[in-house]
Amino acid sequence: MMDLKQEMKERCAYIEQALEQAVPEQKDFPPVIFEAMRYSLLAGGKRLRPMMVLAACEAVGGKKEDALPFACALEMIHTYSLIHDDLPAMDNDDYRRGRLTNHKVFGEDMAILAGDGLLHHAMETMADACVKNPTPQTTGAMKAIAHGAGVEGMLVGQVVDVFMEGKPLDIETLDFIHLHKTAAMIRGALQAGAICGGADEKTVAAFALAGEKIGIAFQILDDILDVTSTLEELGKPIHSDEKNQKTTYVTLFGIEKSREIAARLSAEAVSIWEEQGEGCAFLLELTKYLTTRTF
Amino acid sequence: MMDLKQEMKERCAYIEQALEQAVPEQKDFPPVIFEAMRYSLLAGGKRLRPMMVLAACEAVGGKKEDALPFACALEMIHTYSLIHDDLPAMDNDDYRRGRLTNHKVFGEDMAILAGDGLLHHAMETMADACVKNPTPQTTGAMKAIAHGAGVEGMLVGQVVDVFMEGKPLDIETLDFIHLHKTAAMIRGALQAGAICGGADEKTVAAFALAGEKIGIAFQILDDILDVTSTLEELGKPIHSDEKNQKTTYVTLFGIEKSREIAARLSAEAVSIWEEQGEGCAFLLELTKYLTTRTF
Known part of the structure; x- marks a missing residue:
């Protein structure tokens, strides 16, 4: 039996070190942009998305070192999106992962630039990997x-x-948001890892489908936890959806029904991993954990 | 003798059409982000940077079609940087290229996202070109x-x-800003075009050096025109540097000395094109024009 927590911890440490090196401290002028980028990028977190890139690559027989630049780039993109989401002109959030948001520490101008900088650096990190090895796998x-x-x-x-802020959403619009805002990056992570590891098209498509299901289940659970968790457990403000009068799975279907839907999606993803065989054991356990977590 | 104006007009039209297709109108939900991206991307302008990508590719014997995705991507990145620069938290400008800035039309949240969207789309456009043809040239x-x-x-x-806003700058800091904020993208444009066209390392380095010189001369001229031009000629607010108490070449050296420095850099770039031979005829004329323009 796999010790999932221990596995995740070790994989997380590996990614943490790579991220630390990917955006190094900058002694030269001007250090502020690197400080601001590092403040949010190295703020902890479970590193689930880059972990999926590496795990998908290994699951199809690839080497995780080859996927590492793409894993780091994905986490940079995820982090940039959080920095920009939190801006006063957007969600106007003061806390993220239990600490002040980027613009509360560095100012709004630097937070915009730190976000931009992480997206730029993700692009450059991936371009670098492609130049070193210009193949169908890297590109x-x-x-x-x-x-x-x-x-x-x-x-x-x-x-x-x-665009829909403050307006009531129907289920189609809510699904559109979940599928794009959350699931598309998880799908991208699993696809990228599988492609990097040399998987065939059919396998890549299966990984992509699993990613969508995991992503939507993950987001539904996020909405549930916003209602049922505490600030300490979650590391970010709870009841923020209610405060912002957001339509979520919970407001549309209630907690129990939402849990059922998430569980169904989770089971469908799990069965994809089972079909793919033993190589996907870690992804299978990770999927179960992500879609049933309580904080 | 080359009719530079006519050449530029034709090349500009070619790029304009490619940009139009690269970020198409979006009929499906939500059209707003594509509207906002297109509003700024298709606002006219001389398309100098993408023009340089294509010209550099052709100058070394490559086909401009191969360089087109990179030219479009570069213009998307240039446009995104203008949208974010204009934001209230940054320069807080109301006009750009003679029309309202993006956030004045679409709101601050959509302007942040439209900028992000153009940077994302630049990355995806280039990634696409690399996937179709995974070579040292594309990557x-x-x-x-x-x-x-x-x-x-x-x-x-x-x-x-x-970071230095409102503070007096020394010449080293001003050169750092010019070299990075303006010249790095022009250097990148010429490098990218030359690499895409299959140039050897020495040629690419020469193109890069010319790009730096053109970029700095271009920026010095921009600072001069901010003082000597009119709103109608320039299509953006004049005397904005004075208003913002910005240090520029003009405030440090005066108009005449600044013109001399720009002319020297221009001549150095021109001599690089002369050394490179007949293939660089258009780049040579373009360089002369850019570094001596009066609006």
Whole structure:
């Protein structure tokens, strides 16, 4: 039996070290932008998305070292999106992962630039990996991440979220937001890892589908935890959806029904991993954990 | 004798059409983000940076079609940087290229997202080109653009500009800002084009050096025009540097001395093009024009 917590801890430490090196402290002028980028990038967190990139690569027989630049880039993109989401002109949040948000520490101008900087650096990190090894694997991994994050992925989910703020949502719109804002990056992570590891198209498609299901289940659970968790457990403000009068799975279906839907999606993802075989053991356990976590 | 104006007009039209197709109108929900991206991307302008990508590619014997995705991506990145620069938390400008800035039309939240969207789409457009043709040429072009725009390029120039706002600058700091905020992208454009066209390392380095000189001369001229031009000629507010108490070449050296410095840099770039031979005829004429323009 796999000790999932221990596995996650070790994999997290490996990613943490890589991120530390990917955005090094800058002694030269001006250190402030690197400080601001590092403040949010190295603020802890479970590193689930980069962990998925590496695990997907290994699951199809690839080497995790080859996927590492893409894993780091994905986490930079995730972090940038949080910094910009938190801005006064967006969600106007003061806390994130239990500490002050980037603009509360560095000012709004530097927070915008720190976010931009992380997105730039993600692009450059991936471009570097592709130059060192210009193959269908590296360029394909880059494309999967760029697409998952871009104007047909995470970004458009954020746009609809902002655009519909304060308005009641129907289930189609809510699903659109979840699928794009959250699931597209998780799909991109698993796709990128599988492509990087040399998987065939059918396998990549299976990983992508699992990613969508995990992503939506993960987001539904996030909405549930916003209602049922505490500030200490969650590391970010609770009841923020209620405060912002947000439509969520919980407001549409209630907690119990929402749990059922998340559990169904989780089971569907698990069965994809089972079909894929032994190589996906860690992804299977991770999926179960992510979609049933209580904080 | 080349009719430069006519040449530029034709090349501009070619790029304009490609940009139009690269960020198409979006009929589906939500059109707003594409509207906001297109509002700024398709606001006219001389398309100098993408024009340089294509011209550099052709100058070394490459086909401009191969460089087109990189040219479009570079212009998307340039446009995103203008949108974010204009934000209330940054320069707080109301006009750009003679029309209202993005956030004045679409709101601050959508302007942040439209900028992010253009940067995402630049990354995806380049990644696409790399996937279709995973070679040292495509990945190298992407790297050159990512580096020119990134945390060691344009972005850090913007950071120092913001960081030093309202403070008097010495010449070293001013040169740092010009070299990074403006010249790095022009260097990246010429590098990317040359790499894409299959140039050897020595040629790429020469193109990069010319790009730096053109970029700095271009920026010095921009500072001069801010003082000597009119709103109608420039299409953006004049005397904005004075209003913002900015240190520029003009405040440090006066108009005449600044013109001399720009002319010297221009001549150095021109002599690089002359050494490179007949293929660089258009780049040579463009360089002369850019560094001696009166509006």
